[in-house]
Amino acid sequence: MLELFPGGFEEVDGHDGVELIAYTDAGGEERLWHAFGGARAQDVAADWRDRWKSFHHPVRVGPMWIGPPWSDVPPDAEAVVIEPGRAFGTGAHPTTRLCVELLLQLERGSVVDLGCGSGVLAIAAAKLGFAPVLAFDSDEHAVTATRANAAANGVDVQVAVADIVAADLPQTDIALANITRPTLETLAPRLRSRLLVGSGYLPTDATELAAYRHVRRITRDSWAADLYEAAQ
Ligand SMILES: C[S@@+](CC[C@H](N)C(=O)[O-])C[C@H]1O[C@@H](n2cnc3c(N)ncnc32)[C@H](O)[C@@H]1O
Structure with a gap:
């Protein structure tokens, strides 16, 4: 994930493991599939770049x-x-x-x-x-x-x-x-x-x-x- 998304990604602790979340586009989703053999995609609001600031x-x-x-x-x-x-x-x-x-x-x-x-x-x-x-x-x-x-x-x-x-x-x-x-x-x-x-x-x-x-x-x-x- 660090190599694919050096700008950052989220780590969310779940009860059965850690979920890694990247804010990306279709190209990024494709790279995730190549690297991990699977990924789940979900649309995010258009202001995600500003909301991303709240993680810093x-x-x-x-x-x-x-x-x-x-x-x-x-x-x-x-x-x-x-x-x-x-x-x-x-x-x-x-x-x-x-x-x-x-x-x-x-x-x-x-x-x-x-x-x-x-x-x-x-x-x-x-x-x-x-x-x-x-x-x-x-x-x-x-x-x-x-x-x-x-x-x-x-x-x-x-x-x-x-x-x-x-x-x-x-x-x-x-x-x-x-x-x-x-x-x-x-x-x-x-x-x-x-x-x-x-x-x-x-x-x-x-x-x-x-x-x-x-x-x-x-x-x-x-x-x-x-x-x-x-x-x-
Ligand atoms: C985990 S980040 C560390 C960034 C910062 N030094 C810090 O501690 O927060 C690793 C950085 O190493 C760079 N990197 C990885 N392999 C490299 C290589 N072979 N040559 C030069 N830079 C590399 C990546 O582009 C990335 O910016």
């Missing part, structure tokens, strides 16, 4: 407040204002929050955000004083959103379109990668960062990663995030 709630992670432009920022917070647009990363997803939680514990240094989506992690890093901050995503919408969000937050993030499992990666103190576990496993041996914050997978997923030593795992709402240190 601000979150607090330590001193950080991450929220949409239409919410009020508390006066005591370090704010990251995110216009989600068509890119993943409102800040509210447990994996994003877990990454910020781990980032808050790290010594300041250079950062690369691998799979930046809306730019939420890169912008949070820049707001916390990490520098320089680089960000990559293979999706042009994500790169556009990151650029716009970084400018709106008044921070400097160097963003580019790149496939992170193929591109040359920069040498940084910290790499942030909120992506799927298979992508993280492909990526790890190619990284040139001393510390790695990984998320986007489940607490039942393995912690071992080639070229990295596992430092610690934190979990929230059935999602996991790990801090790693380069093995050599």
Whole structure:
């Protein structure tokens, strides 16, 4: 679902499982059928794009407040204002929050955000004083959103379109990668960062990663995030 609908989808807990709901068109419905072999379609009111806004709630992670432009920022917070647009990363997803939680514990240094989506992690890093901050995503919408969000937050993030499992990666103190576990496993041996914050997978997923030593795992709402240190 993350790959098909990086802009977001709903998870609704039912008594016999979780229902995943995407707001999409006929093309999206077709992609769902191809991916899952089935889907149930229902027409929604024409104002769904505005009603969708009500799902974007601000979150607090330590001193950080991450929220949409239409919410009020508390006066005591370090704010990251995110216009989600068509890119993943409102800040509210447990994996994003877990990454910020781990980032808050790290010594300041250079950062690369691998799979930046809306730019939420890169912008949070820049707001916390990490520098320089680089960000990559293979999706042009994500790169556009990151650029716009970084400018709106008044921070400097160097963003580019790149496939992170193929591109040359920069040498940084910290790499942030909120992506799927298979992508993280492909990526790890190619990284040139001393510390790695990984998320986007489940607490039942393995912690071992080639070229990295596992430092610690934190979990929230059935999602996991790990801090790693380069093995050599
Ligand atoms: C789960 S979102 C994370 C967004 C944001 N960093 C956050 O933590 O909320 C994963 C992002 O990784 C990007 N992505 C996935 N595979 C990629 C690849 N091979 N190269 C570059 N970006 C990739 C997707 O386009 C998506 O924007």
